[in-house]
Amino acid sequence: xxxxxxxxxxxxxxxxxxxxxxxxxxxxxxxxxxxxxxxxxxxxxxxxxxxxxxxxxxxxxxxxxxxxxxxxxxxxxxxxxxxxxxxxxxxxxxxxxxxxxxxxxxxxxxxxxxxxxxxxxxxxxxxxxxxxxxxxxxxxxxxxxxxxxxxxxxxxxxxxxxxxxxxxxxxxxxxxxxxxxxxxxxxxxxxxxxxxxxxxxxxxxxxxxxxxxxxxxxxxxxxxxxxxxxxxxxxxxxxxxxxxxxxxxxxxxxxxxxxxxxxxxxxxxxxxxxxxxxxxxxxxxxxxxxxxxxxxxxxxxxxxxxxxxxxxxxxxxxxxxxxxxxxxxxxxxxxxxxxxxxxxxxxxxxxxxxxxxxxxxxxxxxxxxxxxxxxxxxxxxxxxxxxxxxxxxxxxxxxxxxxxxxxxxxxxxxxxxxxxxxxxxxx
Ligand SMILES: *Cc1c(COP(=O)(O)O)cnc(C)c1O
Numbered sequence: 001x002x003x004x005x006x007x008x009x010x011x012x013x014x015x016x017x018x019x020x021x022x023x024x025x026x027x028x029x030x031x032x033x034x035x036x037x038x039x040x041x042x043x044x045x046x047x048x049x050x051x052x053x054x055x056x057x058x059x060x061x062x063x064x065x066x067x068x069x070x071x072x073x074x075x076x077x078x079x080x081x082x083x084x085x086x087x088x089x090x091x092x093x094x095x096x097x098x099x100x101x102x103x104x105x106x107x108x109x110x111x112x113x114x115x116x117x118x119x120x121x122x123x124x125x126x127x128x129x130x131x132x133x134x135x136x137x138x139x140x141x142x143x144x145x146x147x148x149x150x151x152x153x154x155x156x157x158x159x160x161x162x163x164x165x166x167x168x169x170x171x172x173x174x175x176x177x178x179x180x181x182x183x184x185x186x187x188x189x190x191x192x193x194x195x196x197x198x199x200x201x202x203x204x205x206x207x208x209x210x211x212x213x214x215x216x217x218x219x220x221x222x223x224x225x226x227x228x229x230x231x232x233x234x235x236x237x238x239x240x241x242x243x244x245x246x247x248x249x250x251x252x253x254x255x256x257x258x259x260x261x262x263x264x265x266x267x268x269x270x271x272x273x274x275x276x277x278x279x280x281x282x283x284x285x286x287x288x289x290x291x292x293x294x295x296x297x298x299x300x301x302x303x304x305x306x307x308x309x310x311x312x313x314x315x316x317x318x319x320x321x322x323x324x325x326x327x328x329x330x331x332x333x334x335x336x337x338x339x340x341x342x343x344x345x346x347x348x349x350x351x352x353x354x355x356x357x358x359x360x361x362x363x364x365x366x367x368x369x370x371x372x373x374x375x376x377x378x379x380x381x382x383x384x385x386x387x388x389x390x391x392x393x394x395x396x397x398x399x400x401x402x403x404x405x406x407x408x409x410x411x412x413x414x415x416x417x418x419x420x421x422x423x424x425x426x427x
Contacts, residue, residue: 001071006189007292014068014285027282028060046246047253047266057269061278065285069209069219072188072288073201076224077261079269080217080281084184084204086274087218088112088151089120091180091202094264095235096148098124103142105152105168107132107161107398109204110386112182116151129396132161139171148234149177154193155185155340157371158381158405159398160319162328165335169197176231184208185341185372189295196335199226200260207372208341210287211294215280220264224257238263294374294410298342301376301408301416306344308417314354314424316402318346342408343371351402354427355380358404361423364411371407376416378406 001013015025033052035041043049052058062080070078081087096102104116106129116127128142132152150172152163165181172179178199183191187208193201203209205217228251232239238259241247245266250259269275276284299322306320321332321340332340348354359367359378368377369384379385382394382401394400408416 002074006072009068009071010189010292011289013071013288014064014066025061025064025282025285027278028055029278030059031055047248047262055278056273056275057265059275059278059281062276062281065281065288066219066221068285068288069188069203069205070221072192072291073183073221074188074192074194074223075201075221076257078219078221079261079265080205080219080276080284081269082218082274082276083216084109084182084202084206084218085111085115086272087202087204087220088180088182089115090264090268090272090274091200091220092116092120092125092149092151093123094260094268095178095237096120096125097237099146100125100148101144101146102127103139103147103150103172104129105132105156105161105163106130106396107156107159108151108153109157109182109184110381110389110399112151112153114388132156132163136167136171139168140174143171143175147175147177150179151182152179153182153185154191154335155321155343156398157185158343158345158379158385158403160321160328160340160343160345161398162321162331162335162340164331165193165196165198169199172199173197176234178226185343186336187291187295187341189292190299190336190338190340194223194225199223205284205287208287208295208298209291210284211291211372211374212283212287213370213373213375214287215283217276217280217284220261222257222260224255226260227256228259237267242267295341296338297410298372298408299339301411301413302342302344303339304413305406305408305416305420308420309344309346312421312424314349314427316347316349318344319398320344341372343405344408345399345403345405347400347402348404348427350427352380352382355402355404357427358423361426362419363422364416364419365406365423371405373407374410376407376409376411376419378404380404 181193181198
């Protein structure tokens, strides 16, 4: 499939039926799998043979969908998780343990900020947050001898900052650690972080990949290029024998291409059990089949709305990297030449109060804790997703208290602009 263009991979990647087999990807709705002899099954437990034994670890439907996303990103191995949160936690915890340290962009999803700054801190994993605009020197200064990973989002939710992936990858690699990029907002249709030096990509497939607000899910994809063995002292979990798996050394047995995902599946999925259900994977695959058709429409609507808001007298500012006046326009031209995503954020001159009137008056755009859906929706992060942050942290994360995030769906842009215009008139 990797010889085909991206749209073809969206439609047909991950699953090719044999003679007389279902044209549609089958849902393997089974917790368990049958074997003729215990020896056959033993080989699976020892990771000596490929196969399925229990859906907490692996399921054929999930693997087919993971294979499609892996083909889209240009990676060597991938896995699905129950949510984007699980994907980011697994991607980090697969290489970090108590006593380790992470360098992360401060401009990230509120849930991920909380995961890293509070929950993982309780596990003894500390973090230094850096501005996505940090200079090479500032980035350099954030590293410690116990740093194990660098983390950022291609387009941050909801701040809409655009990550200079090459700069972050260069800093990570200079310190012998991988760059993990959450590529949820652009999806591989608009950006493939591996092409710019990222090592691991994560997704909340709940967003554009599903695209219909139907199924929660996540994915982790490995580029298969980072040389764990060259930095073996930093990554004992990959480079020394795993006692819980009969002394297997993942980086030796599965190489650069397979070590990360094999360990993540056979250890973390085994022990934490954040599987995606095969039903959800099936729904996710329906979304993936039209991802390349939907993304340009989301971008078209967002660009039109961003331009409308920008020229409106009641609007104080607009964040959208497709606007030539945007701080991230240049960097977006490089990493997102076909546009970024369908999410725009803006502040009204009337502050918090105007924001609440505006949102109440919208008819097509519903108030939802969601983005990247076929239906337009909006949110005030300060009073919802980011409410655990104080005003100072909100500003630092690029989501000041009055900020409205609007996620443009697949409706006709004329209707969306008319709706937004009416709501602004009501202020
Ligand atoms: C939504 C989101 C997440 C969390 O994903 P869930 O599927 O809701 O767990 C992580 N990262 C980004 C960028 C997101 O937008």
